[in-house]
Amino acid sequence: MQDRLSQTELDALAALDTPTVCNALERLVPERRGYGYTTRPFVCADPSAKPMVGYAVTATVRAQHPPREDAATLRERRLAWYRLVDASPRPSIVVIQDLDQPAGYGAFWGEVHTAVHRGLGALGAITDGSIRDLDQCAPGFQMLAGCVAPSHAWVRVEAMDLTVTVHGMTVHPGDLIHADRHGAVVIPHAVARQVTEAAAAVARREAVILEATRQPGFNAEALARAMGAADEIH
Incomplete structure (x- = not known):
């Protein structure tokens, strides 16, 4: 990752909506006009929230079937995920690809996880999976999700700190993400200060x-x- 942006620079980007950022990127990196952003609609937890700008922390999840691993292994993997989020550049945005088909069988995001991840420095989450507990989620924690679902089923982290694709947007760990109610876009580090x-x-x-x-x-x-x-x- 190149030098991280200052808070002033991040705030300037957050003052723009995501379509405007996409317009700017068409001028700066015209070859990315056809990719680098989400291409399917999301459920937005708070359409009135201002845009969020942060560095991607990535993972994949599953929920549809019981895990084969024992409880100790699953607990250690979850703790490893929390440690990764805690150690990642801030502010962060969690980007999670749901591996279930169809995605969203069980919700990773709800009252507890939004509070935990906000406490670990995340501004919000982007996922093709599901969210729940909409009235109890941590205030100020934005979520863009594929759907809403009532249960978390057997949801668990499968892998972390890897390249993921969510609603057509491919994201690498540490990518700079801009997102609002319209969707999300990856801002290339090389042009971030020109946007x-x-x-x-x-x-x-x-x-x-x-x-x-x-x-x-x-x-x-x-x-x-x-x-x-x-x-x-x-």
Whole structure:
């Protein structure tokens, strides 16, 4: 991982919504226009929450069938997971791929786990699995999930600190993630400090077109002129 961003830089990114970040990345790394972000809808635990920006801590889980390992092995693996989250760069975002088919048979996230992970420095979670205890989850802990389910079944961590794919977005441990109610995107470390400036440039170009739409007599020709003027803004 390259040098981590300062809190001021993270806050500047969190002031942008995720679609705006995607727009900025189209300018900075146009080859990533077709990947690097989620492509399926989520259940968002708190649509009113501001965007979260943090470093990915990754794992896979299963829940549909009883585990073959003994209780001691499962407990030690869970403790290893908590230690990994605790030791990871902060702020973190937990990204969990659910290996069950269909995903979400049992919920990893609920009242206890949201409180535990928030205490260990995580801002929230992104998963293609399920969440529950929506009224009891830790305040301020955002969740983007594939679905809502009532039971945790036999949910357990299968593996950790590995590459995962959640709703079309491939995530490596330590990736910088931006997420809000729209979904999530990986911000390449190499351009992370350029995103806010690129987003401002996109906004300036869009403002020309938006202003044109508000003028009396707006029509296709007026739109063409506004698009031409917007193209001159860099």
